[in-house]
Amino acid sequence: xxxxxxxxxxxxxxxxxxxxxxxxxxxxxxxxxxxxxxxxxxxxxxxxxxxxxxxxxxxxxxxxxxxxxxxxxxxxxxxxxxxxxxxxxxxxxxxxxxxxxxxxxxxxxxxxxxxxxxxxxxxxxxxxxxxxxxxxxxxxxxxxxxxxxxxxxxxxxxxxxxxxxxxxxxxxxxxxxxxxxxxxxxxxxxxxxxxxxxxxxxxxxxxxxxxxxxxxxxxxxxxxxxxxxxxxxxxxxxxxxxxxxxxxxxxxxxxxxxxxxxxxxxxxxxxxxxxxxxxxxxxxxxxxxxxxxxxxxxxxxxxxxxxxxxxxxxxxxxxxxxxxxxxxxxxxxxxxxxxxxxxxxxxxxxxxxxxxxxxxxxxxxxxxxxxxxxxxxxxxxxxxxxxxxxxxxxxxxxxxxxxxxxxxxxxxxxxxxxxxxxxxxxxxxxxxxxxxxxxxxxxxxxxxxxxxxxxxxxxxxxxxxxxxxxxxxxxxxxxxxxxxxxxxxxxxxxxxxxxxxxxxxxxxxxxxxxxxxxxxxxxxxxxxxxxxxx
Amino acid sequence: xxxxxxxxxxxxxxxxxxxxxxxxxxxxxxxxxxxxxxxxxxxxxxxxxxxxxxxxxxxxxxxxxxxxxxxxxxxxxxxxxxxxxxxxxxxxxxxxxxxxxxxxxxxxxxxxxxxxxxxxxxxxxxxxxxxxxxxxxxxxxxxxxxxxxxxxxxxxxxxxxxxxxxxxxxxxxxxxxxxxxxxxxxxxxxxxxxxxxxxxxxxxxxxxxxxxxxxxxxxxxxxxxxxxxxxxxxxxxxxxxxxxxxxxxxxxxxxxxxxxxxxxxxxxxxxxxxxxxxxxxxxxxxxxxxxxxx
Numbered sequence: 001x002x003x004x005x006x007x008x009x010x011x012x013x014x015x016x017x018x019x020x021x022x023x024x025x026x027x028x029x030x031x032x033x034x035x036x037x038x039x040x041x042x043x044x045x046x047x048x049x050x051x052x053x054x055x056x057x058x059x060x061x062x063x064x065x066x067x068x069x070x071x072x073x074x075x076x077x078x079x080x081x082x083x084x085x086x087x088x089x090x091x092x093x094x095x096x097x098x099x100x101x102x103x104x105x106x107x108x109x110x111x112x113x114x115x116x117x118x119x120x121x122x123x124x125x126x127x128x129x130x131x132x133x134x135x136x137x138x139x140x141x142x143x144x145x146x147x148x149x150x151x152x153x154x155x156x157x158x159x160x161x162x163x164x165x166x167x168x169x170x171x172x173x174x175x176x177x178x179x180x181x182x183x184x185x186x187x188x189x190x191x192x193x194x195x196x197x198x199x200x201x202x203x204x205x206x207x208x209x210x211x212x213x214x215x216x217x218x219x220x221x222x223x224x225x226x227x228x229x230x231x232x233x234x235x236x237x238x239x240x241x242x243x244x245x246x247x248x249x250x251x252x253x254x255x256x257x258x259x260x261x262x263x264x265x266x267x268x269x270x271x272x273x274x275x276x277x278x279x280x281x282x283x284x285x286x287x288x289x290x291x292x293x294x295x296x297x298x299x300x301x302x303x304x305x306x307x308x309x310x311x312x313x314x315x316x317x318x319x320x321x322x323x324x325x326x327x328x329x330x331x332x333x334x335x336x337x338x339x340x341x342x343x344x345x346x347x348x349x350x351x352x353x354x355x356x357x358x359x360x361x362x363x364x365x366x367x368x369x370x371x372x373x374x375x376x377x378x379x380x381x382x383x384x385x386x387x388x389x390x391x392x393x394x395x396x397x398x399x400x401x402x403x404x405x406x407x408x409x410x411x412x413x414x415x416x417x418x419x420x421x422x423x424x425x426x427x428x429x430x431x432x433x434x435x436x437x438x439x440x441x442x443x444x445x446x447x448x449x450x451x452x453x454x455x456x457x458x459x460x461x462x463x464x465x466x467x468x469x470x471x472x473x474x475x476x477x478x479x480x481x482x483x484x485x486x487x488x489x490x491x492x493x494x495x496x497x498x499x500x501x502x503x504x505x506x507x508x509x510x511x512x513x514x515x516x517x518x519x520x521x522x523x524x525x526x527x528x529x530x531x532x533x534x
Numbered sequence: 535x536x537x538x539x540x541x542x543x544x545x546x547x548x549x550x551x552x553x554x555x556x557x558x559x560x561x562x563x564x565x566x567x568x569x570x571x572x573x574x575x576x577x578x579x580x581x582x583x584x585x586x587x588x589x590x591x592x593x594x595x596x597x598x599x600x601x602x603x604x605x606x607x608x609x610x611x612x613x614x615x616x617x618x619x620x621x622x623x624x625x626x627x628x629x630x631x632x633x634x635x636x637x638x639x640x641x642x643x644x645x646x647x648x649x650x651x652x653x654x655x656x657x658x659x660x661x662x663x664x665x666x667x668x669x670x671x672x673x674x675x676x677x678x679x680x681x682x683x684x685x686x687x688x689x690x691x692x693x694x695x696x697x698x699x700x701x702x703x704x705x706x707x708x709x710x711x712x713x714x715x716x717x718x719x720x721x722x723x724x725x726x727x728x729x730x731x732x733x734x735x736x737x738x739x740x741x742x743x744x745x746x747x748x749x750x751x752x753x754x755x756x757x758x759x760x761x762x763x764x765x766x767x768x769x770x771x772x773x774x775x776x777x778x779x780x781x782x783x784x785x786x787x788x789x790x791x792x793x794x795x796x797x798x799x800x801x802x803x804x805x806x807x808x809x810x811x812x813x814x815x816x817x818x819x820x821x822x823x824x825x826x827x828x
Contacts, residue, residue, distance in 0.1 A: 079629065097615050097640055100626040149625040149645060162646070165622075169647060189824050190536045191573075193566060197795065197803055197822040215795065219802050222795045222822070242648075246621030253620075 005411075006040040006360055011380040015353030015417070019312040024279075024286045024363060027072060029080035030271050031278025038279065040360040043299075043374050043413050050297040052362030055121060057294040060284040060364075062119040068285055071115050075278050078108040085268050088260040093253050099137055100148035102260060102267075106134030107145035109270060112277065121280075125273050129266030136259045154252045161241075161248035168241035172234040180225050183208050195224050283363055292364030295355070296371040301413050301447045303356055304330040308367035310351040320484065325496035326367075327351050329466065334416075334441040334448040336434075336458040337498070339468025340510035344496040345451040346384065348468065349417040352449055353378055356415050375447070377411035382451075383419040396424045403437070416441060418450035430454055435461045465502070469495035474513045486518055535826065537791070537819045538574030541567070542674075544788045544817060545693035552665055552675045552692035555791075556684050558709070558716050562699035563793025565601045566821045568678045571695075575674050576606050583610040583672035585654040585664050587680040602649035609644045610671045611652045612664055622646035627671070632660045641667060652678065658761070661686035681716065681761065688759035689783030694720055696787060698810050701796035706809050709801070713790065714813030715770040720787045722760045725780035731756040737764040743773045751777060759783045790818040792827055803827075 001021050003012055012018065026035050041049035063071065079101035084094055094102075109125040116122050126134075138145075140153025152159035180192050186208035187198060195214065198207065198221045207213065212226040227235065260267070286292070290311055307326035314324035327348055339345050358365040359372040379402075386398045393401070399421060406416065421437065422430035431454045438461040441448045449466070450457075458465030475493040512532065516525045545553045553571060557564040568584070575582045584603065605611060610627070615637030618624065625643035632639040632655045639655050654677070655661050661683045668675045677686075684694060698713040725731060731754030734742065738757050743765065746755060755777050757763060762781075765773050773779060792810050794803040803820055807827020811818035818827040 095615065095618070095620075096623060096626050097618065097629050097638075101629055147625050147627045147643070149643075150623040165646070191824070193570070193822065193824070195795075195822065196824065197820070199803065199823065215800065217800055217802075219804070220823075222800075242621070245646075249621050249623050 001035055001038045001361060002040075004039050005377065006375070007357075007378045007380075010385045011353070011378060011417075014380045014384050015350050015357055015378065016310065016312040017357060019315075020354070020357060020361075020363075023290075023311070024283050024361075026275070026278035026282040027075040028078045028274065028278045029082070030078070030275030031075065031282065032275075034272065034275030034279050035282075038361065041297075041362055041374050042376060046297045046299055046374060049359065049362045049374060050294075053294040053297070053359075053364050056280060056283045056287055056362075057292070057364050059119060059121050059280060060288040060292075062121065063116070063281075063284065065288070067115055068281070068288070071112065071281055072285065074108050074111055074115070075274075075281065077104075078274065079104050081105045082268070082271065085260065085264045085271075088257050089264040091261065092257065093250065094257045094260060095253070096148055096150060099150075099253075099256060102133055103137040103141075103145050103148050105267075105271075106130050106137070109274060110134070112274065116277070122277055123273070125270050125277070127266050127270055129263035130270045132263050133260055133267060136256060150249055150252055154256070155248065158245075158248045158252055161245040165238075165241040165245040168234070168238040172231065172238040175231040175234050176225075176227065179210055179228060179231060183210055183225055192225055195222060197222055287364040290366045292358075292366050293368060293370065295359050295365045295367075297359055298371050298373045300332070301373040301375065301415075301445060302332045303352055303372045303415065303447055304332070305351075305355050305365065305367040305370040305372075308351050308355050308365065308370065310347055310354050311366050312354075313347060313350070314366075320487075322488070322491055327496075327498050329449075329498055330500070331447055331449055331464075333464070334438045334446060334450070334461075335464040335466055336438070336461070337449050337451040337466045337468070338453065338455075338458075339451075339498075340470045340494075341453075341514050342490060343468035343470055343494060343510075344498075345468055346419050347496070348466075348498050349380075349419055349449055349451055352415070353380065353417050373413065373447070375411075375415045376413040377406070377409060378415045379406045379417070381406070381416060381418040382421040383423065385419075394424070396422070399424075407440075410444075414441075414444065414446040414448070416446055416448035416450075418448065418452075420452055421450060423453070427454055431457055431460075438463045464500060466498050467501045469497050469499060471495070471510050471513065474510075475517050490514070490517060535824065536570075536574060537821050537824055537826075538570030538572070539577075540817075540819060540826065541571050541695060541789055541791070542574045542578070545571070545695065546674075547788075548691065549693045549786065549788075550691035551669065551673060552677070552687060552690065553695060554677045554679045554684055554687050554692055555695045555697055556679045556681050556716075556720075557697040557699065558681075558713050559699065559702035561701035561793065561796045562697040563791055563821050564678055564697045565603070566793060567695060567697050567791045568676055569603060570821055571676055572603065572605075572609075575676070576609070580673040581608060581610070581671070583612075583668035583675045584652045584678070585612040585661070585668060585675070586652040586678035587654055587661075587683055602651050604647065605644045605650045606647050607644050610668060611642055611644065611650055612654050612668070613640055613642050613651065614638065614653050615640060617651050617653060618642060619648075619650060622648045624650075628667075630664075630667075632663070639664065641671070643671075654683075658683045658685040665692075681720075684720065684785065685759045685761040688761070688781075688785055691786060693789075694785050694787045696720070696790045696814065696816070697793065698790060698806075699793040699796055700799050700801045700806065704799070706801050706806050709806070710809035710813040711767055711771075713810050715765070715767050717787055717790065717814040717816060718774050719763045719765065719770055720760045720785050722757070722763065722779055722781045722784060724784045725754055725756045725782055729754055731780065733757075734762065736762070738762055738773075738779070739764050740769050743769070743777065747772075747776050754778045754780045757781045760785055787816065790814045790816045791821050792818060793822060794820065795822060 084098040140151030215222040422433040627641040629640045703709040794801040811828030
């Protein structure tokens with residue numbers, strides 16, 4: 001799945017692109033190839049994007065979990081026969097391992113077909129060529145594609161050559177065995193190895209006939225059994241029979257390779273179709289696992305959703321035993337988002353980005369309902385984008401340069417997510433910059449959500465104003481300063497939902513209460529409250 | 535006597551049907567030992583499976599092909615796509631994702647008797663997986679192994695047989711000392727979970743041992759498996775004498791074999807066998823003489 005020009009690396013990281021790639025990654029080599037070609041849908045592709053998301057949701061509904069798992073198991077194990085097909089196509093004689101892999105490939109396609117047949121979603125993968133190769137390689141096989149042997153049934157001549165080889169081996173073994181038994185008996189041993197030691201002290205008389213001494217030492221002989229003339233002749237006949245059988249085997253391989261070569265293009269096409277199926281099945285598993293729905297892909301640059309979740313964070317929260325508060329947002333232009341510290345403004349922006357990302361790749365979204373346009377660029381500005389300290393540029397300068405890049409690119413359909421842009425300059429000028437930015441975004445018909453602690457930005461720019469609902473009550477420190485406990489206390493008091501508020505509504509920070517909850521000393525907190533009162 | 539029968543009986547007594555033959559160097563007679571056990575098992579009509587450290591990383595990593603083994607129908611063996619013989623054709627069971635420079639590891643079955651090159655994966659973890667699969671396909675798994683892969687058997691009832699050859703050191707005494715040290719290392723007892731100990735996660739080196747000895751450490755020194763102990767010869771002997779070295783996953787070493795004839799030197803067979811038997815305190819067999827050494 002390529003980022004293309006839809007989003008840059010920092011934005012991708014912040015809105016969960018890598019997480020999404022992992023979550024919808026296919027399992028087979030074919031799937032990986034197909035997946036690596038996936039690019040975002042752009043404006044004008046709405047119909048294709050809509051149809052893809054619906055197809056995935058329908059597939060998720062059509063296949064029960066057991067069947068999906070069986071399908072995944074097949075996809076995980078399907079062999080990659082691309083190299084074998086390429087070899088056959090240029091006239092190579094394929095090896096037995098390659099025939100096994102082709103046999104397994106054909107059998108897997110048949111099993112996949114049977115699993116998805118009643119979903120009504122896919123054309124059968126097993127075309128005539130796949131069936132032809134599968135049938136050809138099944139000749140004389142004793143089981144269901146779990147092994148491959150160049151069986152006698154492939155060719156009468158092969159059976160004959162092998163019988164001759166077996167006879168020649170038996171003749172040689174009988175002669176050699178008789179000779180070795182005679183020598184072993186003379187040496188009072190039960191058997192001989194290829195090379196063996198005879199101790200001089202254990203030898204009664206001379207070494208028996210037929211023993212060749214390789215090395216003579218003061219106390220022993222290192223020996224090898226020597227073949228007599230009849231055994232040597234049998235050995236020559238055995239070697240000749242081996243060569244004939246090897247030639248017969250290679251001829252069968254060559255014929256089977258021609259069968260594969262003649263069908264290579266269509267079998268490759270079936271592999272490509274399997275890759276696409278793998279990609280869709282992975283997306284269906286993702287949709288099912290996370291309760292996703294098909295979004296309405298709009299021709300307008302809009303973004304709205306109900307009960308949406310930012311899945312990378314939801315997953316983290318689940319590990320900590322906490323729940324994600326699903327969000328509702330309706331964004332059809334540039335808007336301002338305010339709310340307390342730790343109230344989830346950044347998460348709201350990330351959720352916006354994640355939903356837009358899913359739509360861009362034709363994936364179902366983790367929301368009960370969603371409607372979104374296809375954007376040419378999703379850009380993140382401000383907090384989280386570049387957290388480096390030091391270097392030649394200040395963080396303000398880096399923010400400005402990032403914004404300059406967005407302006408210069410001038411993507412016709414822009415979704416801009418700003419997290420406390422201009423927070424590092426004076427509040428007065430920061431506010432002015434935000435107002436100017438909102439005006440520019442409006443003039444470009446961009447979709448944007450700019451989170452800020454600065455007050456009066458929405459009213460001054462005429463932008464819509466969303467706010468995190470914030471603390472239901474001021475949480476009291478429990479005395480347990482472990483961060484998990486503090487976050488749990490905060491989570492119980494904070495209403496993370498986002499709602500549109502009136503222009504005059506001021507931004508509240510609840511910062512002092514949160515600092516208290518996080519364990520700053522009481523004198524310090526009291527001093528802060530006194531300063532606010534003055 | 536048939537050495538293969540004796541070795542097989544020792545390995546199978548209380549074992550789990552896996553035998554790992556390791557050598558202290560090249561030309562130690564490992565393949566001859568494997569061959570003797572293999573033929574004994576075939577005579578007993580056992581379904582046998584074979585693996586090896588292979589040509590890609592032999593004891594000295596010279597990349598030379600291993601000697602081929604004459605295998606009987608019904609034997610399962612590990613090969614690689616690049617070294618599987620074209621003829622006689624084998625039954626190919628599975629091509630695995632484990633890779634070697636000779637291609638992917640595969641599992642094959644012998645249909646026609648003949649000489650086959652047995653190979654294996656390049657890591658102990660890979661070897662563990664290969665052994666697990668071979669055990670499903672056979673009654674007995676024999677591995678023509680190497681010390682750095684024997685960790686694949688750690689914590690199991692698999693049997694280890696140590697092969698010593700004349701090529702390893704200049705004298706009988708030196709070879710016997712090295713073999714004894716290797717066996718002492720491989721036979722490190724299991725640790726006592728109740729007693730205090732120091733866990734060593736990486737290699738237990740001479741430097742580390744020197745420090746423990748200097749500090750008069752009396753607690754158990756615990757390694758995960760014996761292959762972590764990177765000590766040889768006298769350093770190993772001193773470490774085992776002065777420290778309580780233990781492991782979490784012990785090995786079961788059951789016998790030693792000797793090969794007194796090497797290309798560059800020959801040892802007197804009886805003297806060599808006796809010296810190795812004394813150094814290892816294991817039943818020791820001379821695979822070339824077809825006799826128990828001591």
